[in-house]
Amino acid sequence: MLNRKIKSLIVLTVVVCILIGTVTKVEADDGLKKGYTYNYDYWSDVLYSPDAYSTVGVYTSVELGLEQGFNNATGMYVRGDTLYICDTGNNRIVELQKVSKDTFELVRIIHMIKGEVAVKTLSAPTDVCASEDGYLYICDKGNGRILKLDDDLNYVMEFTKPTDATFDQTTAFLPNKLEVDGVGRVYCIADNVNKGMIKYDSDGTFAGFYGASEVTYDWTDYLWKKFATKAQRAAMESFVPTEYDNLYRDLEGFIFACTTNVTGAGLDAGTDSPIRRLNLLGKDILIENGNFNVIGDIYWGEAGGYKGPSLITDITALDNGIYFALDKVRGRIFGYDTQGHLLYAFGGNGNLDGYFKLPVAIEHMGKDLIVLDSKDSSFTVFTPTEYGSLIYKAIEEYDIGDYDASGTTWQQVKALNGNYDLAYVGIGRALMRQGNYKEAMTYFKLKWDTHNYSKAFKQYRKEWVEEHIGLMVVILIFLFVVPMLVGKIKKIKHEIDVAENIERLM
Amino acid sequence: MQVSLKKKETYGHYFATLRYAMYVITHPLDGFWDLTHENRGSLAAANTIIILTLLVRIMKLQFTSFLFLQVYWEGINIFLYIASILFPLVLFCVGNWGLTTLFDGKGKLSQIYMGTAYALTPYPLIQFFMILFSNVVTDEEGAFYYFAAALSVGWVAMLIICAMMEIHEYTLSKTILFIIATFFAMMVMVFLLMLFFSMTSQGIAYFISIVKEIMFRM
Known part of the structure; x- marks a missing residue:
């Protein structure tokens, strides 16, 4: 009996202790200790910060109720609440609808198209874009065409290999990424084209290249080439403009373009720009007022098998102008404000939620971020934490003038x-x-x-x-007038002395 | 009475030689000649100028407006910082002396040191006022600051050339040639010093490892 009492007493104490323990250990887990989110200070020291984004969930075919898992998905597009995912390996496009904060529902799977067209299947679609007027544009890479479909997947028209003389006719046309502007002009990045993006008018005619980067080389390269033999020259890298990897059309109509064709030396010298914001003329107007250029990570330590600079593989820009760049090397997401300040960087490679295996695309839905992972066959949804939301709030308030x-x-x-x-x-x-x-x-x-x-x-x-103007005038007077007066007085005194002496002598 | 008089004389001489620095920097050719040949300079004054230069360098770190000089305090070691000024100075004097004695330079080591030190005078003079000035200007007016900073360095360089010319009784072209050669001599000395220290440390490490090995076997 007593024994039991003691036993229950012990149990009670233990329970109370645990309860007190949990109560006293309440400490806001803002993610600071994990070192998941970080930033650089003025001296480029890494400073860990609270998490600006937390994961809502990781969605694979299981969560989405798909019979077939994603296979090498490469492209993604968001229009309103609808999310399109290009499941390249399975030759289909999956259309999902966000129904609540953390649930996506399958709307339809696009693998066939309707209408007057010879090839009705998709072959390795790499990107998709839903325009404001309800058309769907698909980069049908395997078939070498860009499809324009209406809402019911009826074939409307297609954009094919330009027949222009400026376009190299010998290589296959492999459209990879696309964006469509408000009046139906298509901007397309195609493989093996280094003259910039291919721009089509809305009627499908080739309207020229867009946003070709200037060829950069320094005088040492030039000198080397002068003295090199023909064979050496051929072996050397030729001075060609960089190819773009991905693009995003922001709210103001400017095209964000990114390229992974960068070198560490080029980034250090500031000649390589992995992220560009192109205006109508294709000129880079990205503002870089931060302590560092917009290049992602500024340290590229060779650790864990990853080396070299960040390779920006996709960009998305929020409605308030803040843009996010996705680094496929270390699986990181870099958030920049419109002035090019790094707001925060987070992410990494790994198996935990919020880490990636091979991120390929980033999109945003409101302020939530969606990152597509092609190796993990999943996408991850992030939502701003209190910290992240406060940063947005502060920036937006400043932008509207509420200082x-x-x-x-x-x-x-x-x-x-x-x-x-x-x-x-x-x-x-x-x-x-x-x-x-x-x-x-x-x-x-x-x-x-x-x-x-x-x-x-x-x-x-x-x-x-x-x-202090009065004080300054007084000091000035003291500095100039007083010595002058003293000199005058001394002079008069001296004259009197002289006169007295003369008088005495006489 | 005699002692105090002598003391007073010494101080008088010291201040006279120190004041003479002002004459030297404005009349370099004439000034440096008299500095060594007419005994109008003193090592005490030279040391004072060096110490002032060091002081101004350190004050510059602390008091210059951060608009013009951003100091990463975590990376500053005051002794290393002082050494980074004194060490090249000593190397320069020794290197210059070593070379010029071989090529009929007339200067003694102490004269070279004195001449170099007197030549540094504009640096603390200008930089001191630049520290004050930096705190009352903005970014846009920074051009004045950078101009004055460049001026102080350029003036010093000009004075050093004059000093070497007068002390060694060289022509201008020969002086410049030997100043350039001095830099190579400095590099050679640095190389030898590094070699020496690395050899010594390796030698010591060798014996330490032998002792360790013996202790391990016993």
């Missing part, structure tokens, strides 16, 4: 992550807009923002001079 609110929001971000440079700069900018220059300067100085510090300091100095 006070932006400052407060940045304060909240700073409370969550005291190492976040952009929070300090954000607070400083808000303070500067409020005319609180001195305090703004301390924030800029803390994070080495020379540009903004200069702006604040200029105003502060102006105010200071205006306030």
